[in-house]
Amino acid sequence: MIDILQRYPNVADEPLAMAMLCQTLKTKGLAGDAYALGLAAVAAAPGNTDVRDLVRAALSAGVPHWHAPMLRDAPRNACYSQAIARLVTPGMRVLEIGTGAGLLSLLAARAGAQVITCEANPVIAAAAREIAQRNGLADRITVISKYSTELEIGQDMAEPADLLMSELFDDALFGDDIVQVMADARGRLIRPDAPILPPRAELRCALVALDHPAEWPLGMVEGFDMSPFNLLAAPSPAVLRVRSDGATRRSPPTSLLAMDFEAPTFGPTQETAVLISDGGVIHGVAQWLRVDFGADVMFENSPFDESRSHWGAPIHPLSEPIETVAGEAIEVTARLVSAQLLISARRA
Known part of the structure; x- marks a missing residue:
């Protein structure tokens, strides 16, 4: 100061x-x-x-609104804390992608690691440096205000890291070009056998009926047909979010697009599963996250359980409702197109 x-x-x-x-x-x-x-x-x-x-x-200005809710997400924090305590050893070289306020770096540094962490937003990077300083860990944490794809061995990092940490997930798993960023880091910035935290993540999906289905897709508005605008709407729509009301689950959940960040090929970019309806009208597909931290440490933000996660559970609306009977099979397809998640459903 x-x-x-x-x-x-x-x-x-x-x-x-x-x-x-x-x-x-x-x-x-x-x-x-x-x-x-x-x-x-x-x-x-x-x-x-x-x-x-x-x-x-x-x-x-320019700082995403979700940083503070993320830091207050106790179940998420506990999963990272347990996994970092298990994996990090004194003197380990750790690379974190996406510093934010720096909580993951603080956890790793407290466990004895030397941490290189990158944050493209320079104001957030400055805040992370101050936080590391105030917590007495500035000598173990180096915050670099760059994208991870701009980091260079020999310039920003003396040598490849022993562990890669990140939390690039958004509500739909594939935000911030996570697949491309992880592939780049794994190929250039970490040792070939270095673990990745978290190692695996997947989508969970279930059929839903909505309490207010007329909100989406667009139809008649003030007497005008607005439906042509539906093609311009966000393809990964966080239009409606469910917690305790607003939607009723119409099927058991299933998993789609499971990503293994330590495997040679992370996972599929398109996958179809059959969900069995409990019966009744279906207006859309609810989608949420399940993140596997290894050693039986699992995080899931199901909107139909007592989740209090900062991550939401978007509902992907159908273009037309489907009236089903109990036991009827519905095909749900998830596609990753240009880093955007598209989910559709039809009768099997």
Whole structure:
């Protein structure tokens, strides 16, 4: 904090001016200075909401909203903590892809690892460095503000890592080009026999009936036929999410597109399964995650159980409802097309 105030002495005694300069620095791409000056401004005037709001407005722009809920996801955190404690040994070289606030790196460093972690967003990277410093682990964690595909052995990393960690999953598993990113890292940045954490993940799917099926797909709106817009809608629709209400499960769940990140070929890009309906109308397919951390440590965010995960469970709506009888077979197909997940269903 002293260093940043020495760099900008003209605002050192004026928290509001510091906050305004924080905004300017962020706009100019000086993310590290912006973050440090923002921290200094808030520390200098902890009760000043004008200062705090200016700093938060500047620094939070472009930061995905899911970071804080993810850090509060206790079941997810426990799975990573158990797996890291099992796999990491003192002196191990660990590579993490996607630093975020740096929780996984902190867990690995606490277990004795030397961690290289990459974060493309420079403001998030600056926050992760501050968090490592405050927790006394800055000497074991190096945060590099790059995409993992830009890392180079001999420049960013002295040698390939002994363990690869990541959490690139989104609600539909395949966000952030996870397959391409993992393939690149496995081919260039880790030892050939290095474990990957987590090693496996898959989709879970079930047929559902919706309480309010008219919300999607688009049809008549204010007397106008809006259905041609359906082709432009997000192909992996987090339009509706279920937790305790809003949808009724119409079949037992099944698994699709299981990914093994340690296998020569991660997994299929298209797969079809037959689900047996309990009977009644089907409006869509609910889809969620199951992540295998090894050694019987498993995470699943089924919306039909008592899940409290930050990951949602998108419903992929059918173009037309299907009226079924109990025991009727429905074919569900999941496809990965240009890193987008498409799920459809039809009578078998």
